[in-house]
Amino acid sequence: MENGKAEYKAHYLILPFPIQSHINPVLQFPKTQTLEELIQRLKSSCCPVDCIIYDPFLPWGLDLAKKLGLLGAAFFTQSCAVDHIYYHAYKGDFKLPLSESEILIPGLPPLKPSDMPSFLYVHCSYPPLFDIVVNQFQSIEKADWLLFNTFHKLEEDVIDWMAKSSPVKAIGPTIPSMYLDKRLEDDREYGLSVYKPMTGVCMEWLDKRESESVIYVSFGSMAQLRMEEMEELAWGLKMTNKYFLWVVRSVRRVKTSRRFC
Secondary structure, eight states: OBTTBOOOOOOEEEEOOSSHHHHHHHHHGGGSHHHHHHHHHTTTOOSSOOEEEEOTTSTHHHHHHHHTTOEEEEEEOSOHHHHHHHHHHHHTOSOSSOOOSOBOOTTSOOBOGGGSOHHHHTTTSSHHHHHHHHHTTTTGGGOSEEEESSOTTTSHHHHHHHHTTSOEEEOOOOOOGGGTTOOSTTOOOOOOOSSOOOHHHHHHHHHTSOTTOEEEEOOTTTOOOOHHHHHHHHHHHHHTTSEEEEOOOHHHHHHHHTTOO
């Protein structure tokens, strides 16, 4: 306290989209040094809530922030490259369904249709989700920051290109501190888990493997693979003759494992 005035701390309201792959990175974000830097910038503000950090899957979060005269920061939980592609799809910079043999997007190398996110490569495969990932850029030009769960060295070219016209900040990876910089003691938990995790079993198995010897496979919480696709992927992994850790829903795990025991 100085001159009878208590030290002011900014107040953030964080709005994640309600699926695991979006909730956990957002929950980890308040623990990062980047947020501390933002708080210092906003320290002189006198509002109870200074900024709404929102998941772009909920674009109304930015509308609310501006309506209330607050700062708004979009937190993209996917990579810059993927969201950059979705942004150009939103702008209509390439036609869907994809018909060109090569897609040119600023900041990215030339892409084949098969290199594109599945929502675009297989057009209309997930109509409701397609609308969500594309429409997350509504009014994005009003955002004070665009925060990405990545780091500059990983996506240097696309981040630098986006930064020419947008207030981009790479604040990732948003994982517990004990797996990164160990700045926060005992910070090992990721947060919410929609499914029952097998952390102990997996970690015990991984500890017995050499470094960089395991292939990790996960399609997130929304993807729905057909059994034919599951079997093809399983055969591909088996033929690598490498150890692999594959995240599969319990029902699919039982059906698939019976074919490869």
